Amino acid sequence: MATALPKRSELDENYTWDLGAIFPGEEQWRASADRVQGELPGLARYRGKLGDSPQELLAYLKAWEELAVPVGHLFVYATMLSDSDTTNQQATALKDQGRAIFAAFMAANSFAEPEILAIPQEKLDRFVEEEPGLAQYRHYFETLRKRADHVRSPEVEQVLAMASDVLDTARTAHGTLADADLDYGKVEMEGQQVEVAGGTINSLLRSPDINVRQQAWEQYADGYLSVKNTFASLLSGGVKKDVFVARAHNYQTAVDAALQQNFIPRAVYDNMLDTARRKLPVWHRYWSVRRRALGLDMLHPYDVFAPISKEQPKMSYQDSVDTISKGMAPLGEDYVEPMRRGLLQERWVDVYPNQGKRSGAYSSGFYGTNPYILMSYTGDLESTSTLAHELGHSMHSYLTRSAQPLVYGRYGMFLAETASNFNQAMVRGYLLEQNSDPQFQIAVIEEAMYNFHRYFFIMPILARFELEIHTRVENGQALTADSLIELMSDLFREGYGPEVEIDTERVGITWAQFPIHMYLNFYVYQYATGISAANALAAGILAGEEGAAERYKGFLKAGGSLYPLDTLKAAGVDMSSPEPVERAFSVLEGFVDRLEKLTS
Numbered sequence: 001m002a003t004a005l006p007k008r009s010e011l012d013e014n015y016t017w018d019l020g021a022i023f024p025g026e027e028q029w030r031a032s033a034d035r036v037q038g039e040l041p042g043l044a045r046y047r048g049k050l051g052d053s054p055q056e057l058l059a060y061l062k063a064w065e066e067l068a069v070p071v072g073h074l075f076v077y078a079t080m081l082s083d084s085d086t087t088n089q090q091a092t093a094l095k096d097q098g099r100a101i102f103a104a105f106m107a108a109n110s111f112a113e114p115e116i117l118a119i120p121q122e123k124l125d126r127f128v129e130e131e132p133g134l135a136q137y138r139h140y141f142e143t144l145r146k147r148a149d150h151v152r153s154p155e156v157e158q159v160l161a162m163a164s165d166v167l168d169t170a171r172t173a174h175g176t177l178a179d180a181d182l183d184y185g186k187v188e189m190e191g192q193q194v195e196v197a198g199g200t201i202n203s204l205l206r207s208p209d210i211n212v213r214q215q216a217w218e219q220y221a222d223g224y225l226s227v228k229n230t231f232a233s234l235l236s237g238g239v240k241k242d243v244f245v246a247r248a249h250n251y252q253t254a255v256d257a258a259l260q261q262n263f264i265p266r267a268v269y270d271n272m273l274d275t276a277r278r279k280l281p282v283w284h285r286y287w288s289v290r291r292r293a294l295g296l297d298m299l300h301p302y303d304v305f306a307p308i309s310k311e312q313p314k315m316s317y318q319d320s321v322d323t324i325s326k327g328m329a330p331l332g333e334d335y336v337e338p339m340r341r342g343l344l345q346e347r348w349v350d351v352y353p354n355q356g357k358r359s360g361a362y363s364s365g366f367y368g369t370n371p372y373i374l375m376s377y378t379g380d381l382e383s384t385s386t387l388a389h390e391l392g393h394s395m396h397s398y399l400t401r402s403a404q405p406l407v408y409g410r411y412g413m414f415l416a417e418t419a420s421n422f423n424q425a426m427v428r429g430y431l432l433e434q435n436s437d438p439q440f441q442i443a444v445i446e447e448a449m450y451n452f453h454r455y456f457f458i459m460p461i462l463a464r465f466e467l468e469i470h471t472r473v474e475n476g477q478a479l480t481a482d483s484l485i486e487l488m489s490d491l492f493r494e495g496y497g498p499e500v501e502i503d504t505e506r507v508g509i510t511w512a513q514f515p516i517h518m519y520l521n522f523y524v525y526q527y528a529t530g531i532s533a534a535n536a537l538a539a540g541i542l543a544g545e546e547g548a549a550e551r552y553k554g555f556l557k558a559g560g561s562l563y564p565l566d567t568l569k570a571a572g573v574d575m576s577s578p579e580p581v582e583r584a585f586s587v588l589e590g591f592v593d594r595l596e597k598l599t600s
Helices: 026-046 054-084 089-108 112-118 121-130 132-146 154-167 169-181 201-205 210-225 228-248 254-261 266-278 280-294 317-327 333-344 381-403 413-434 438-474 481-499 504-513 525-542 548-558 564-571 579-599
Strands: 186-189 192-195
Touching (some): 054 112, 054 132, 089 154, 112 132, 121 132, 154 169, 154 228, 169 228, 169 504, 201 210, 228 438, 228 481, 228 504, 266 579, 317 333, 317 381, 333 381, 381 438, 413 438, 438 481, 438 579, 481 504
Antiparallel strands (some): 186 192
């Protein structure tokens, strides 16, 4: 009996996201697209006039916001429709058009920041004093002034904005190739043929059958290796884009651009990389504990998620919603009630895998839409954890949008990954407290280690990889498939240590299995900083620290209205210090200790 992923049309719509809440259908989307494209030229009336009066400046900012909302809706709808089924060519075309409209919107507004910067500081201060409506933009003006050396002339900014869609082609092509065009085959599991895909690989690697794990892992890697040169060309294009955009904005390097644009000190980035590398012996010990618990002479990469507990908990989607709700209860009903409503009534979540569905998970949405979630729920603790993680993002967006104007709606990934990992830490704490059965405890710790593995092992390795390949391109060196595979396998060999046997080619192609992350300029390090801040914040709330829950919700509502480190500091975490990263590794070490005792 063959088991294939269902077609999109075969899914129960109650477990798909409600895109109709944005646009009832394609006809309405196209009508809105036509209206937006007709209104874009109207922004030109403000060009050259932003310094004329506070009223003129405010009028432009309001016009920008009023147009940004429908542009955001067009982009979000088309992207999510395509991600639901990447084989749907009509949806792909809509996505391309949405991206083009977004690029046109950016180009139409490209004159604004150079013009605002041309207003003398004293005059701008006077504008803010004279026009009360400008007061809410004070922080925005301040951050813009700090980026003054990296904002180019209106003409250059317009060209860069117009080119943004073209420059993103490599990322789009990588995702389409990985999710729509590659066939990774099937593996036999429990008498059935199961399709290997981005939406199923994690559950296959959790199989207790080593043959299933090995075959699935090898076929998945081999799919990427079969077109390794194409993936390498695409990644090279993505890195060259990062370097080009950084240099075009007068940054010395791509990493400088990523950090300085988000007001993150280089010391925070370097501390994360240094600490993660220094703490690799913690991982080496974990591999040793895991190998012994599984009764293996040598661990392989396809064994790092193999179940140790004799009984893996199974949870329906409803069970997961209930568990997450109880885990987040310390934050109060004003957090839990809208979250449950979104999960069970408003169809925020695209729950189950289907043919052509984009791999991975994410939270999306915009002002005036639901905070949508894409995932591939498979009924295990990992799925519950993934749902909790993405809900952290979605509730962050939900509360930010309820408290902040559009100008502060973007809070950046440095803060976003704190909110997502916080939810996982809270739910994990609830599960460990509620059920003392040793096998259940082992299963929860395994899920925790899976999460830490991704954020404190994989992501720091990807961050080191990312820094090296950008440096090579900045120095004029070429990126080839073989050189990328060699670099990646060397980093994993160091991380795995003597307990794990390395398959150089298949481990080395891991970079290609991240079709989004590797194309977002110096994005991945924020997973490690995020899990560090998250565990520190969750520890205070789980310990019943007075005021901790309200401070945390204040962090979520702040959005981008403060600098990232200031937002976290107000919540109770100082990320300018190495202490939160060290504490997170202590949490990790504590899980290794508990697992060793439970499996001895």
